[in-house]
Amino acid sequence: MDQLFLQLVNGLAVGGIYALVALGYTMVYGVLKLINFAHGDLFTIGAYLGLTLFVGMGLAGTLPVFPAVLLTAVMVMGLTALLGGVLERAAYRPLRKAGRLSAVVSALGASIFFQNAVMLVWGANYEVYPEIMRPSTVIFLFDTGVPLIRMLIIGVSLLLMLALYGFTHHTRTGTAVRAAAIDQGAAALMGINVNRIITLVFLIGPGLGGVAGIMVGLSYGQIDFSMGFSYGLKAFTAAVLGGIGNIPGAMLGGMLLGLIETLGSAYLTIAWKDAISFLVLILILIIRPTGILGERTAEKL
Amino acid sequence: MMTNKFKVLLCIVTLCMMPGFAGAGTVRIGLMCPLTGSWASEGQDMRRIVSLLAAEVNKSGGINGSAVDLVVEDDGGDPRTAALAAQKLAAAGVVAVIGTYGSAVTEASQDILNEAEILQIATGSTSVRLTEKNLPYFFRTCPRDDAQGRVAARYITEAGYRNIAVLHDNSSYARGLAEETGRLLNKAGRNIVFFDALTPKERDYSAILARLRATSPDLVFFTGYYPEAALLLRQKREMGWNVPMMGGDAVNNPDLVKIAGTAAATGFRFISPPVPADLAGERGKAFLAAYRAEYRKEPQSVWAVLAGDAFNVLVEALRRVRPSAASTAAYLKNELGGFPGITGVFSFDVKGDRAGDLYLLYEVNAEGVFKAGP
Numbered sequence: 001m002d003q004l005f006l007q008l009v010n011g012l013a014v015g016g017i018y019a020l021v022a023l024g025y026t027m028v029y030g031v032l033k034l035i036n037f038a039h040g041d042l043f044t045i046g047a048y049l050g051l052t053l054f055v056g057m058g059l060a061g062t063l064p065v066f067p068a069v070l071l072t073a074v075m076v077m078g079l080t081a082l083l084g085g086v087l088e089r090a091a092y093r094p095l096r097k098a099g100r101l102s103a104v105v106s107a108l109g110a111s112i113f114f115q116n117a118v119m120l121v122w123g124a125n126y127e128v129y130p131e132i133m134r135p136s137t138v139i140f141l142f143d144t145g146v147p148l149i150r151m152l153i154i155g156v157s158l159l160l161m162l163a164l165y166g167f168t169h170h171t172r173t174g175t176a177v178r179a180a181a182i183d184q185g186a187a188a189l190m191g192i193n194v195n196r197i198i199t200l201v202f203l204i205g206p207g208l209g210g211v212a213g214i215m216v217g218l219s220y221g222q223i224d225f226s227m228g229f230s231y232g233l234k235a236f237t238a239a240v241l242g243g244i245g246n247i248p249g250a251m252l253g254g255m256l257l258g259l260i261e262t263l264g265s266a267y268l269t270i271a272w273k274d275a276i277s278f279l280v281l282i283l284i285l286i287i288r289p290t291g292i293l294g295e296r297t298a299e300k301l
Numbered sequence: 302m303m304t305n306k307f308k309v310l311l312c313i314v315t316l317c318m319m320p321g322f323a324g325a326g327t328v329r330i331g332l333m334c335p336l337t338g339s340w341a342s343e344g345q346d347m348r349r350i351v352s353l354l355a356a357e358v359n360k361s362g363g364i365n366g367s368a369v370d371l372v373v374e375d376d377g378g379d380p381r382t383a384a385l386a387a388q389k390l391a392a393a394g395v396v397a398v399i400g401t402y403g404s405a406v407t408e409a410s411q412d413i414l415n416e417a418e419i420l421q422i423a424t425g426s427t428s429v430r431l432t433e434k435n436l437p438y439f440f441r442t443c444p445r446d447d448a449q450g451r452v453a454a455r456y457i458t459e460a461g462y463r464n465i466a467v468l469h470d471n472s473s474y475a476r477g478l479a480e481e482t483g484r485l486l487n488k489a490g491r492n493i494v495f496f497d498a499l500t501p502k503e504r505d506y507s508a509i510l511a512r513l514r515a516t517s518p519d520l521v522f523f524t525g526y527y528p529e530a531a532l533l534l535r536q537k538r539e540m541g542w543n544v545p546m547m548g549g550d551a552v553n554n555p556d557l558v559k560i561a562g563t564a565a566a567t568g569f570r571f572i573s574p575p576v577p578a579d580l581a582g583e584r585g586k587a588f589l590a591a592y593r594a595e596y597r598k599e600p601q602s603v604w605a606v607l608a609g610d611a612f613n614v615l616v617e618a619l620r621r622v623r624p625s626a627a628s629t630a631a632y633l634k635n636e637l638g639g640f641p642g643i644t645g646v647f648s649f650d651v652k653g654d655r656a657g658d659l660y661l662l663y664e665v666n667a668e669g670v671f672k673a674g675p
Contacts, residue, residue, distance in 0.1 A: 003515060006540075010507040126528055128559045138541050145541035150507075220504040220532060222560045230502065262508040270509050271471060271498040 006146065007266045008259070013150040013219070015258020016157030020212035021235035022242070022250040023164065024084075024205030030181040030245035031201050033100065037107040038087060039209055040232020041114035046080045046210025047223040048122050051129055069133060073214050077207040084206030085199055092202075093195075111228075118225040126224050129217040149219045156215065160208060161251045168247055177201060181245065241281055243291025252292060257281075327370040328363070328619060330355070331395035331419075333386050333410065334608065338378035340402050346605035347424065348373055351399060353595050354588075354612050364619045376401050380409035391417040396624045399611040402604060404428035411439060420626045422611035425604035432652040438626045440633060440653040442607040442614070442644075444574070444660070446474065449549060450481030452572050452660040457482075457520060457547070458489045466495035466518035468509070468533075470525035478524040478549050494518050501529055507536050514542055526551040530569075531560035538565040547571060553663070553671070563669035570674075572660045574603045579661065579673045580643060588643045603644065603659075610642040 021043050028036045054072045063071065091110045095103045137148040168174035179187040180197040188194050216231070217223050234257060242253025257277060264276035284292060332351050335344035355369045363369060372393050376383035383401060387410035390398050397420035401407050407426040414421045415436045423431065423441040432439065457465060465486055469479035476498070483493050494516040499509050510533065513521060521537075521544055523530050530552040537546065548571035558566045575581075577600040580589060588609065592600055600606055614633060617640055622628040633649050640647040648656045662674035 003511060006511050007508055010505065010511070014505050126556060126560065128556070131562050134562075138539060145539075147539040149539075216504060221535060221562070222504075222528060222532065227502075227504075262505075265508045266512050269497065270512065271500070273500060 003266075007262050009146050009150055009154070011259035011262030012255060013153045013258070014262060015238075015255035016154050017212050017215055017231070017254075018235050018238045018257050019251045019254025020157050020160060020208045020215075021231055022238040022254045023161070023247065024209045025236050026239040026242075026244055026247060026250040027177075027201045027205045029239070030247070031177065031184075031198055032092070032103075034092065034103050035107065035236070036092075036205070037104075037232070038091070038110035038114055039205065040228035040235070041111050041118070042080050042084055042087070042206040042228075043209040043213045043231055044118055044223070044225060044228035045083065045114060046076050046206075046213030047217045047227070048118060048127065048213075048225075049076045049079055049210065050214035050217055051127055051223065052122075054133055055130060065132060065135075069214075069218070073211055076210045076214055080210030080213075081203040081207035084202040084209075087206075088199060088202035093198075115225060115228065122225065124225060126222045129221050129223070134218055134221060147219075153215050153219055156211070160211065164204070164208070165247065165251075173197075173200070237278070237281055241284060241291055243293040246291065246293050249291055249293035256292075326367045328367050328624060329370045329372055329393065329395045330612070330615065331390035331393065331398040331400075332371055332373045332608070333376050333383065333390060333398055333400035334373070335378035335402055335406070336373075336375040340378040343402050343425065343602050343605050344375070344378070346601055347400065347402070347608040349596055350592065350600060350605055350609040351612050353591060354609050354616075357591070358616055364616055369616070376406055376410070378403055378406060380406050383407070383409045384413060386410065387413040390414075391419055395419060396619070397422065397615050397626070397629065399608055399615065400424055402426065404431060407431060411436060415439065418626045420615075420629050422615060424608040424611050432654050435652070438630050440611075440614075440630075440649055442610045442642075442647075442655055443604065444658055445654055446477060447481050448658050449572065449660065450478050450485060452658050453478070453482045453522065453547075453549065454485035454489065456572060456662055457486060457522065458491065460520075462491065462520040464492045464494045464516075464518045464520075466513050466516060466521045467493055468495070468513070468521065468523045468525070469498050470501040470529060471498040472501070472525065475524040475526070475549070475551065479522075482522065482524070499525070499529060501525060503529075504532065505536075506533050507540065509533075510537055510540060510542065514540070514544075518544060520544065521546045523547070524549045524551070527554040527557040528560065531557045531566070534561040534565045534569055538562075545570070550574060550660075555671070558665060558669040563667070566665045566669055567667050569665045571663050573663055574659045575644070575661050575673060576671070577601070577603055577606050580606070582641065582643075582645060584641050585643045585645075606643055610644055610647065613642055614640060614647055 024039045025036060028034055050072050053075055087110055091106045092103060095106055135148050138145040139148055168177055176192045177197055179192055180194050184194050238253035238257040239250045241257060242249030260280050261273055261277045265273040268276060332348065334347040335341055352371060355371045359368050372390060372395055374386035374390050376386045383406045391414065398414055399422050401423065402425040404426040407423045408431060415438055420438045425443055426441060427443055427446045429445050429447055467479050467483050469475040483496055487493060495513055495518060499506055523533060523546060530548050534546060546569055550573035552571045553573040614637060618629040618632045622632045634651060638648040644659060650656045663671045664674055666672045
């Protein structure tokens, strides 16, 4: 019982990070029908920026740790969002009318560019978040030690996802995002500035990805320049699992993938962990080709 | 003042004047090492170390009166370049070749040197295969990959652990070490309660740890590399599980403590060849002092120091017997026994492998520093 509880917490913490990254893929896909391969690398940049800002600005000495980490996270969110906006301007907007394949090539190019830039700026070695940034408290629940950081990750990712859901479903701008996702032409006719909506999507997605990057650094300590690839792949899978283009789908897909991975390696076999998660993915896609929640549901806005 | 270019030119002219012929009163010894490429730091250290020792030998009268003439060739850490380097050394008329570092690179040069009847002493090539080919003139000063499993099993058995969990990462090195150690532990009557692999380069190993814990081992032996070892240590502590953990030589990197955090890493043990600074024995200490005096820094890698030992045993053999490959090989295999090298006492077995082992047991102390055990 306590074993199962611990594994569930582990799975949700892993899944929360997947879900936050998956949101970036799915929002961009929803509006542009483009898979932004550079998203995983924006996530890496978020992790590195978090380290540099925290250490470089000497936040640790001037503020208590918790507000300092929070401030770092907010700054990183802003910076990666900005970078996402620049990426859209430089790599995707000029190709908006050029067909989807060109945009995909541009996305791959941007991904390689970012990955190499991170390697050249910060170096190819593992970087390590300082001990002081990483809470090491262990909470005891049901006779099981659960690291506080895992609970925090689950909590923060749920909070961010709820905020995003509230934004897209209960504000005018959010409704405009959903409208642009359904039909850009019709949305433009209704007076929505589609270009601004697209920029907004490229601000929100990378912002969430950047926070996920910091959470990886805080929880596991080590970051490296190529980690965006594996996390990006898993998050993209999660987005497809939940139904790409569908925001609640990405959240569900991320959490589910984290749970499948963790429970698969806990109760079946460790070395076959990835094989098991992708087998589940294939099975779900055979039964529901558009993902669990469907690619997009027709709705009245 | 001679410029470097002029010196090189002079060397070339001199070499042209005595083609393929070692001048009277000199013994030519070849050194093949990766001066460029991804192992360049090891290769350059190999050259620094062997040049230092050659200069010492020459200062004290050379080999029975003849001076040592060191011929250095770059193998670039690449098998094709190594084949060319071996041919160049053979053409230069060396009596023996020291090197090289990587196993695949050494393998590319083995047959060329063997056919030319030149003795070869490799220094960092640990692949088992190299000495299983029964080449008569091939030796190495480093241990083989399977020696580590033996040492690991011995330490674990002697420390009295009964239920051992073995974890590897599916790389051929880590898997080999895990299987060899597991086999020997089984033979010694210990229980292997867990044997499986994790996926390297991931971040979250908590599911694996929780599963390990359910098998209640009294030691976890992880044969993979330091990034994963560090995450395991850290996440193990986060779970509040304090089972002792042990690793193989791929965890020997100070970043281990940085990633795991000092508290989580304290008490972690691993077996590894000694880091150069830990070289004990009279000859080891003398070597360290000479190296520091000459280059004003520390030798970085023990694999490079093993090139120094290759040179030492070679000089010892050449002092005793005629400089032919057959007679030096016979001397090294049959009569060298108990020779005091920089990295410990030396003798070679019939295959040309170094007899005895080089490994030490290290433990991370409370300050997060690697300390060699007794």
